[in-house]
Amino acid sequence: MSDADGFDLTRRTVLKTAGAGTVGASLGGCLSGGDDQPAVDPDAETETAYGNCWMCHHACGQKLTVRDGTAVDITGVDEHPRGSAGPGTEGTLCPKGQAELEKLYDPDRITQPYIREDGELHEADWDEAFEYTARRLEAFADEHGPEKLLDATSWSTTNVHEYFWGNLYGTPERIGRGRHVCFGGPHLSGNLMGLGANMRFVDYQHSDYIIAWGRNIFESFAGQWEPKGVLEALDNGATLVVIDPQHTPTAQKADHWLPIEPRTDGALALAMGHVIVEEGLYDEAFVEEQTHGFDAYREAVADRTPEWAEDITGIDTALIREIAIGFAEAAPAAGIALWTGVGQYAEAQKAAQNVFALNGLVGNIDRPGGFRMWQGPPLQMNPFEERGIDLPNNAEGRQPALREHPEYEEYPFRHTTGIGHTVVPEMVENGHIMGMVNHYDNPLTDGSTQAWLEALDAMDLVITIDAYWNELTRNADVVFPEAIQLEKDTLINYAPAWSAYHDRRWISASKAVHEPLGDCKSGFRIYKGLAEELGWGEYFPWESEAEYNEDMLANIDYTFEEVAEQNFVLLEEFEYEQWEEGGFPTATGQFQFDLDEEGGYAEAADELGIDTAPEWIPPGTWGDEPDEEYPLHFYDTRSVFFSFGADQPLEHLHEQYARKHGLEGEDYRGNYLVMNPRDAEPRGIETGDTVTVETAAAEGDEPAMAYVSERTPPGFVTAEFGFGTGNSHEEGMNTMWVHDTQHDPVSSQVDRHLAAEVRPAGGD
Amino acid sequence: MPLDTHVVLAQGFVEQLWLPADYWDLSIPVYLFLAVVAGGGYVTGASACLLRHLRESGPCCLESELARWGFMVAVAGAAGAGLAVLSHLAVIYRALLFPIYLTNFSSWITIGTWILVVLSVIAVICLVLQLFGEGPAQEEGTSLFPRAIVAKVGLLETVDRLVDRFRPPMVAFAAIHVLGSLLAVATIYTGFELAIVETVPLWNMPVVVPLAYLFSGLAAGVGLTVALTAFFEREVGPVVGGYAVATGVLSGLGLVTVWYGWTVLVASDAPAAAASQVALAETTLAIGAWLVVLGLAVALVVGVVVGGAALTGRRPPVLERLAVPALVGSFGLLVVGSLALRVLMLLAAQQDPVVVLG
Amino acid sequence: MGEQWMFYFDPNRCIGCHACSVACKQRHDRDADADDWRTVTHLSRGEYPDFEEVPISMSCMHCHDAPCEQVCPPDAIVKRDEDGIVTVDRDRCIGCHYCAWACPFGAPTYDDEGLMSKCNLCLGVGPGGGHGQPERQTSEEGGPAPACVSDCVGDAIKAGPQSEVMAEASREAAERFEQGAYGKRVLVEPLEEDADLADSIREGDQPAGAITYEG
Structure with missing residues (x-):
């Protein structure tokens, strides 16, 4: 293992070393010494290079300042489909995207086979x-x-x-x-119901009513166009509803935050459907012409009253009614952004199906301000064929x-x-x-x-x-x-679809900034x-x-060079209501409330004894349920600083993560175990203490540092994913160390929601 | 030494958010304290010289002892303050070259540096004049111990001769004392150093804070001189009694000023004032706050009662026996309390945050 | 004398992502663990579910009256006539920290050498980099946008000559600024009203109106 721990190298000193190696090799060792020479000539002319951020692989445009062959600064690309709010707006980079500059010269990287x-x-x-x-x-x-x-x-x-x-x-x-591990339930439901795999994005800028359902759009986004789009919608007077057990930056900016009982999204969605049907607020024409299985749906929601849901979800009956009516009345300019919050527990497939059914019900699909069916560019995904x-x-x-x-x-x-x-x-x-x-x-x-x-x-x-x-x-x-x-000639081919341009296809590419490290x-x-x-x-x-x-x-009609030169190009327009011509990509060619025609799904449902139509499946049916021994819900989360495990090693990111929690004074740079004071106090835990998480399967690999906050509900503890044993940043706890095969039996999605106990680890 | 933890406890309001507490360390309150103590020592020394002159007291009088101890307190205080502030700086040589570098005369640090440096030079001159020369050579007393040190090096006669040769005429001497005394009072600048910080309500009391620093600091300086004299001479005559009364009065003025400042703080609408108040009243800092009150109050009572008795010569046997330990003890406590005042003022400082009110 | 530059901040658009802090660090090639020239602080209040957390991004505001410059003993801090930017000459700084006391925003930071450095509105690069630079140019004139502004995901931070910044603020914010809010040192969009803050702090636990610092 390369061990550069303990070295605190700034970009320039790293470059000095790396640069000397490269130049030395290319000149056959003609270059001598030069240790004290600054690697970057401050007076050298600067050049511009581009990237498409791959820190969370959602490809926000990156613009780099290159001086003397070294990238010295990084920022966003104006009007970039993913990294801006669209035409006439400036592009930016979130902390992850900026830290790719640090990664470019990170001495901890593996640089040899x-x-x-x-x-x-x-x-x-x-x-x-x-x-x-x-x-x-x-x-x-x-x-x-x-x-x-x-x-x-x-x-x-x-x-x-x-x-x-x-x-x-x-x-x-x-x-x-x-x-398989991120949002398997919604992925399956979305695909089978006809929304496609990109079932998490709203046509934000045109929306009057946005429900962020188990989504923290301001902190965990698939490109910055999302938070930017929501802010724009809010400026335009849109209503933002956030459904999340935890208080998040998104909840902070919401008109209504529904602090829902964990894993009861399916019940809330059915109750909303009940209200919308009862009030006659659904889109009858759409339901009639474009959907399949509405009768089964109507039956499924018949007795799912808001009163019934209040007991389960903890959300007030009147509020459920208000949200349901508000959503339906704003439709079709009303959309639901749903992702991992309703994606990572054992009953998530059905819960997501219940939520997605609301789209079909109010007929917001592929209509301005609703659920958008984004279109990517006509890439030839098989260059071999070409x-x-x-x-x-x-x-x-x-x-x-x-x-x-x-x-x-x-x-x-x-x-x-x-x-x-x-x-x-x-x-x-x-x-x-x-x-x-x-x-x-x-x-x-x-x-x-x-x-x-x-x-x-x-x-x-x-x-x-x-x-x-x-x-x-x-x-x-x-x-x-x-x-x-940043060191590669990259053409973004992973879903260049959803973006700040609601009606334009686009493509984004960039050339290597310079030779790869080592x-x-x-x-x-x-x-x-x-x-x-x-x-x-x-x-x-x-x-x-x-x-x-x-x-x-x-x-x-563009060459790679042409696209890379300007970082992105906008392509032809695409229309709303694309289902008018092409229908839906499902077994029935319609939006499906009921998945009875989807053979594989029907077989799975049959084996599990569940309906193919929307249905309430209570938490604990397949997943863990807190009990006396393990009384806490334990869930892993994502902050704005990290996506996958490859971001966590970067100093700028784990340093700011510590500062956000006011814990920069501690030596610890792992993840924080967030818990409510009402859980922490009886356990003798305070912010800054180290704590161990235990589930029926195992005790945590390593302790994490506690962060006691009212941000999380009593009985609900969380930790950032991607730390500890098994990860590239090994400090902190691996949230999945205490996981043992729990999953959604319908989709195979890993159930990241565990029953746990937290104890002081005896240090701080 | 990070000094922020207590403040966080103050209902966690602004914490050290706008003014990270690691910008300070203990050297700062020590500096703010010792500079005024030096002033107190100096005025004691200078006034004792004046008294001796006026009363035409002979050698070995307590006035001489007071003068020497006073100047010694002044020199030690100024030196300590200087070292404390230097230890806090990043580039010491630039500070030592202050006539070149410290060009901003609207900064209390620049002003203070000149006050402290000139005061310490004057205090050294006065101390040397009190320690060496023909006059002091004929005296006795513990405060003359530096003579023994110089004698050990074998330079006593030379020094005595030199000092007498350069001994200034009476007028110049008086002028030096006037200037020195003015500078001693000018150590009030230590209060202004804090008082100009507009966003910290605990500090931003341009009359209260400087006066509180001046009274409590002078009291500590005078009291320390009195305590040293009483301790080594084992005697509390009318002169020492007078200075004890002065110490008591200064402490009392300090107490009144501090109390007035507290009422201002309590009445303030500023969130940071409230946070400071809570920090001082409800956290562990409250212990320090009571220490300040205790130090000033005890010095007031003991100084006035014991000193008054000695001054007027009405001394019951109990007081006779207890005078020295009472003065030494209470003025020692005064020194601690007066220092604690500075420490607290930094620990409990809260800055009004920028974005809170709508 | 040119027009005074200033910052603008809208807590309603700040998503608390710290992009500004990282952008600043990278633009000025400063170590990740150095004190931030631009900080993001998360202020919170209340008990779940009546809980709120507000992110606040702050840096040197290049105050019109520059309290730091007024108290700096060696005149190491300069309030520039040409653009109002407050710079520091690290060849004069003695590291007394007095500027940090005087600063309303906690902006000055001190590195391992003990010398002060802070935001220079990206006039120059690195600690002390702004000192002696020619007049700040706006983006239109070819000057660089400050790193924090150019990477603010929520478009919550703006900077520029005062008239330009004022023109972009809400009427309410501009009015409050004119009335002297925040010492007219920075333009901040209103967040919310809360009159009895001091009282509630005095009353003790979890004051209803107080935004507390969590950490």
Whole structure:
């Protein structure tokens, strides 16, 4: 492990070292000394470079000031679809996006390939690393078959990995982040009901009524266009309703904050539906012409009165009625933004279905100010096809093990998805998965961490493409150091859809600011190098990622260079009410209240004994319910400073996170366990104390520091995700260490809502 | 030393939000205190010289003792204040080159530096004149101990000769004392250093704070001189009694000023004033607040009663026996209380925040 | 004498994300753990669910009357005629911290050397970087936008010559400014009314109207 802890290097001193290395190499050592020379000539002319922020992969435009070959400043790009409020507005960068500048020169990054020999990880050069990896992959295929290699590549900036592991290596076993560990329930519900996978965004700027349902838009957003759009809507007089057990910056700015009992969103949504139906405020024409299963829905909400919901949700009957009527009357310029808050508990699929049904009911779908069905650019996602390359599909005919083997018949989610995060360790135990390739992801942060650690140990081959050392990279057989987004020629191909431009398609791209740190390579180059070593060089005719990107733009009138030069371009318009022509992408071609026509879902529902229509499923049906021994709800959260585990190591971010909590004076830079004074006091806990979280499954890996606040309700404790054992920033506690296979049986989503107890750890 | 924890307890109002408490350390209250103590020592010394002259007292009188102890308190106080403030600075050489660097004469630090430096020079001159030369050579008393030190180095005769050679004429001497006494009173600047901070209601009392600092500091300086004299001479005559009364009166004035300041604070509408008040009344700082009151009040009572008795010569045997320990004890407590006043003023300082009221 | 520059802050648009603090640190190449020139503080009040938390972003306000400049013994702090920006000459600073006492905003910070540094409205780069720089230019004139302004996600911070900033403020904020709110040192959008703050602090636990600092 590279250990640069204890060094407090500013950008310039790092550059001095890094720069000297690069120049020394290129001049064959002609350069001598120069230790005292400033690496950046302050008088040098500055240039501008661009990036598309990949700190949370939502691609806000980044504008960099480059002086003397070094990036010295970073800011947003004006009018950027993701990083501004739209036309005529300035672009900015949130703290994460700015800290990518720190990451660009972070001395803690892995900058060399590593391979495991004689049980130890050793530095290697790229040729060695490619050769070693190719031989290991071949041996793995010979011994186990390629189908036993789990493709856990996630938010890579290139999509080439899909073709590499699927088509060429031939594994059908693939797990991604969004639908399995992040918001699986809403993802499934949204897709099946006809809203698509991007079911979390409202046409904010045109909205009169925004419900942030389990969403903290001002702190956890998918591009800054979201908070900016909501602020603009508020300026225009829109009503903001926030449904969240915790007080958040979004709740602070809301007209109504509904501090709901955890996991009772489904009941509230049914009661709102009840009111809207009862008052006759629903969009009869839309329901009649565009939806399926309304009768089942009407029946489902018939006895779900606000009075009934008040007991469950803790929200006043009159308020439920007010919100329901306000929403319905504002429709179609009324939208619901729903994400992880109704996405990460065991009963979330059904809860999300109940909420999404409200969209169909009031007919706000793809209408101004309502739920927008965003359209991305017509990218050629298969550049192989564009080049006329006859790419084989070696995964053809292979089924994910989950669907093949009787061991997994107890998991209803096998009908709705090919894999589940929490079932992987069991599959490893059963010998159905024997290896893994990991790219821009880390399963150790996302549930059943201890079981996953054992599974890593049991796997024959673990390949990671990563930037930091952690329990995953340290336990891997191959570690490829990937360049970060700013060091790559990047075309944003991950869902360039939702944005501040409600009616325009767009595309965003950027060229590398400069060469990658150390020996890092772009993901594209890593796959190309590996392909050549495996004898698949013929499939990779592109010299560079930029060339590959060029082919992705085949259907678009701009070259990669042209887009990258201005960072983003706006493309053609798209209309509202697109369902008028194309219908909905569902089994019935309509918006579906009832999912009875969705075969896989119906089978899962049947096995679980639940309805295919909206239904109230009380908390604890599948998930944990607090009891005497573990009386607290424990939930992991995200602050504005971190998204995935790769942001947490950056000093600017964990420092500001500490300052936000007024705890910068402590040495501790891990996550905080937030609890209400009414829970803290009887336990003898004060802000700044270290505390241990315990669940029925386990005691926390490490203590966290307590932050006692009225921000969180009594009985409800939270901690920021992405810290502690298994993560790249190992200080603090891993929130998923105490998790043990809990999940949503319908969608396989990890249930991140646990029953827990918190104790003083005996230090502060 | 971070001095912020107590303040947070004050209903957690503004905390050290607008004025991080780590900008201060204990050297600041020590500096603010010792500068005025130096002034108190100086006025005691100068006035004792005047008294000795007026009363034409002979050698070995208590006036001489008071004068020497007074100037010693002045010199030590000024030196201590100087060291304390220097220890707090980042670039000491620039401070030592103050005639070049400290160019802002509207800053109380610049003004104060000149006051303190000139006062300390004058105090040193006066002390040297009281310690060396033909006159002092014929005297006896504990306060002459520096002579023994110089004698040990073998320079006593030389020094005595030199001092007599440069001994100023009476007029110049008087002028020096007048100037020194003015500067001693000018140590009131320590109060102004805080009083100009408009956003801290606890400090921003341009009459109360300087006067409170002056009275309590002078009282401590005079009282310390009296206590030293009484302790070493084991005698409390009418002169010492007079100074004890003066100490008591100054303490009383200090107490009245501090009390008046408190009522102003209590009546203030400023949130930070309320927070300071709560901090002083309801947190551990309250102990310090009572220490201030106790120090000033006891000095007032003991100074007036014991000193008054000694001054008027009506001394019952009990007082005779208890005079020295009572004066030493109460004035010692006064010194502690007077220092505590400065410490508290920093610890309980709250700045009115910018964005609170609609 | 040119027009005085000043800051504007709207707590209603501040989302408390600390982008301003990070932007400032990066623009001026300052270590992550150094004291922030631009801070974000979270003030809160009440008990769940009657709880509120308000983020406040603050820095040097380049006050028209610059209390720091008035008290700086070595005249290391300069209130510039040309644009009103308050700069510091670190070659004169003695590190006495008196400016921090006098400052209403807690803006001066002190580094390992003990010397003062603070916001220079991005007139120059780094501690002391503003000292002796030519007149500040607006973005239209080709000057850089201050880092905190240019990366404020909620568009809550603005800066510029006073007349320009005033023109962007709400009428209520501008009126209050004219009436002397915050010593006319910074333009702040109204957050809420609360008259009896001092009384409630004196009354003890969790004063109904007081915004308390959590931490």
